[in-house]
Amino acid sequence: MGFFDKLPSEKEEAKASGKEETLILDESEKIRRAFIEAKGEAGKQYLKDLSSRDWYKRHITARAFGRWLNPENAPILIPLLKDKSENIRDGVAETLEEIGSPATEPLITLALLDTESPLSRHQTARILGSIKDMRAVEPLIVVLTADNVEDVRRTAAWALGEIKDERAVQPLIQALKEDKSEIVRRVAAWALGEIQDLRAVEPLVQVLREGSDTVRIAAIEALGEIGDSVVIEPLTQALNDRSKEVQKAAKVVLEKMKKIKKFHSTLR
DSSP states (O other): OOGGGGSSOHHHHHHHHHHHHHHHOOOOOOOHHHHHHHGGGGGHHHHHGGGSSOOHHHHHHHHHHHHHGGGGGHHHHHHHHOOSSHHHHHHHHHHHHOOOGGGGGHHIIIIOTTTTTTTHHHHHHHHHHHHHOGGGGGHHHHHHHSSOOOOHHHHHHHHHHTTGGGGHHHHHHHHHOSSHHHHHHHHHHHHHHHTTTTGGGGHHHHHHHHSSSSHHHHHHHHHHOOOOGGGGHHHHHGGGGGGGHHHHHHHHHHHHHHHHHHHHTTTO
């Protein structure tokens, strides 16, 4: 069940809007398409309703197009990622995630690099991270390294961690070292742990010595995810860190690594 199905029920919509809306929302795609075609020129009004000032018209039309889950509808829905209504934005985002890889290119070209809307860039980076299409890696790297909005860079770092492509390792290391935002550095550390590339070990260890507590804890957790034997020494040293929270994080990670090693030894 998609997000739009959680909004007003069809019975409520039928009561509020009459017969036509129930036809455009019919469960059968054939009926919905036949309705649009039968309306002829008037059917184009439903495209116009996506930009209506009326929240209800935008909702019911987005819901109709969302139900088709047709890649051709992605460019129609993408502008609604910057809708004033959070319900509509979230519903469209979920629909685009369900469309999946076919939505990747229009998301990149129409929204990810939209210089006028940080909200659209943030939503798009989140959707691309959920879709996990490799074509999004390079554009997301551009956003991570060049966007001037903290939340957009943070979401781009998260998305790269979800996709887990090695092309993102060096840009994420750069963000870990140089980004002015603590939250971006923290998410970059997490993403490096998800990718599990050994090139990230030394930069993570360096941050462990120099960063803020929240970033250093993220670095510890990332080193634990990488899990190579080379991370044991810096994690052991962190047990004597000046911060109790850092000590606690290092202890948890080391204990987890020991359990995993013990489990693997039982399989031999």
